[in-house]
Amino acid sequence: MNRFLKLAIVGLVASCGGGGNYKAPRNLDNACAIVAERPAYLRAMQKAQQRWGVPIHVQMATIHQESKFIGDARTPHRYVLGIIPVGRQSSAYGYSQALDGTWDEYRKKTGNRRARRDDIRDATDFMGWYMNDTERMLGVSKWDAASQYLAYHEGRQGFANGSHRGKSWLMGVAGKVNARAELYQMQLASCR
Numbered sequence: 001m002n003r004f005l006k007l008a009i010v011g012l013v014a015s016c017g018g019g020g021n022y023k024a025p026r027n028l029d030n031a032c033a034i035v036a037e038r039p040a041y042l043r044a045m046q047k048a049q050q051r052w053g054v055p056i057h058v059q060m061a062t063i064h065q066e067s068k069f070i071g072d073a074r075t076p077h078r079y080v081l082g083i084i085p086v087g088r089q090s091s092a093y094g095y096s097q098a099l100d101g102t103w104d105e106y107r108k109k110t111g112n113r114r115a116r117r118d119d120i121r122d123a124t125d126f127m128g129w130y131m132n133d134t135e136r137m138l139g140v141s142k143w144d145a146a147s148q149y150l151a152y153h154e155g156r157q158g159f160a161n162g163s164h165r166g167k168s169w170l171m172g173v174a175g176k177v178n179a180r181a182e183l184y185q186m187q188l189a190s191c192r
Helices: 003-017 031-037 039-052 056-067 100-110 120-138 145-154 156-160 168-191
Strands: 077-080 084-088
Touching: 031 039, 031 056, 031 168, 039 056, 039 120, 056 120, 056 145, 056 168, 100 120, 120 145, 120 156, 145 156, 145 168
Parallel strands: none
Antiparallel strands: 077 084
């Protein structure tokens, strides 16, 4: 095999092999720093905002809470007797931490059958789709980061039944999501 062909094969393997950049951006407390470091994130969120009407800062705050912007994030393992792994806490995966069943529903209803949870474009589109339907079905404003997060975490039916009300820890998390959304909104207004 000649040297040029070997280099071409190595180049092809290197370009395909490593997958995406799943590491979190360096400064998660600054929306301007996030989009400067990862402009593809902003483009994906803008597209989801245009398609579904969910504001960028609400998407960002939810992704921060769900995965800290780690593309291949998974829930922790469960253990029996503290040492024997028996699987993960849930099937949640990727930027949006979408569950298998909800992700399958999204792919079926949107026709986006090749969508991947570890692709920021698909994850933000999923989030937009989910939050748009939450507004349509439950009347929760797309601008209400806390309530959208609660419906996202508990599922629409759980939220409608008030399952979040008995979980003070979750209400605290929703408050943090709301505060982060407000922070990101102010930051994004100043860095554009």
